[in-house]
Amino acid sequence: MFKKKNDDKEIKENSEQEKQQPKIETKQESPVDELSLLKAQNQEYLNGWKRAQADYQNLKKEKDRERAEFVKYANANLLMEILPVFDHFKSAFRQIPESEKESAWVVGFSYIKKQLFDFLTANGIEEIKTVGEEFDHNLHEAVEFRESESQKEIILEEVKAGYKLNGKVIQAAKVVVGKAIEQATKQEIS
Numbered sequence: 001m002f003k004k005k006n007d008d009k010e011i012k013e014n015s016e017q018e019k020q021q022p023k024i025e026t027k028q029e030s031p032v033d034e035l036s037l038l039k040a041q042n043q044e045y046l047n048g049w050k051r052a053q054a055d056y057q058n059l060k061k062e063k064d065r066e067r068a069e070f071v072k073y074a075n076a077n078l079l080m081e082i083l084p085v086f087d088h089f090k091s092a093f094r095q096i097p098e099s100e101k102e103s104a105w106v107v108g109f110s111y112i113k114k115q116l117f118d119f120l121t122a123n124g125i126e127e128i129k130t131v132g133e134e135f136d137h138n139l140h141e142a143v144e145f146r147e148s149e150s151q152k153e154i155i156l157e158e159v160k161a162g163y164k165l166n167g168k169v170i171q172a173a174k175v176v177v178g179k180a181i182e183q184a185t186k187q188e189i190s
Helices: 001-019 031-074 076-095 102-122 181-189
Strands: 125-127 140-148 152-161 163-164 166-172 171-182
Touching: 076 102, 076 163, 076 166, 102 125, 140 152
Parallel strands: 140 171
Antiparallel strands: 125 163, 152 171, 163 166
């Protein structure tokens, strides 16, 4: 019983303290303030959505670019296997005597060679130019140097053809390069 009176006494003290404390009134925002707050929040969400949409479009473009790049070089191995056949066709045609060049069988094989060339070209293969061009170590591989009157390193002879696939070198051309007489002797000494 004694305990109950103390509990009642505490309750009374608590209620008196609450009465003495100033009441904090919650300020209600005006409809205009609430509307501007919602507009700002709406704009923030809209901007976030636009950024996410732009990120998605960029990702999609990047994946499309990667897919196109993959397709561009997907047939590279097949084309690399066909190139020696094409080289042998060209080599064989250089060996045909002039008297036989108008023969029906030679003309037929020249059509096959042209068809093979067109197929390779349609698939992005391009032959690297050699004879008469200036030597470029990115495109050509020098297998021999010969003396020449030219001051520049000019390709004199093609030993083996070189090829690019969609602008990228896949087989460097093996060539004989002409060097100026002074340069050729200096290179032989070193």
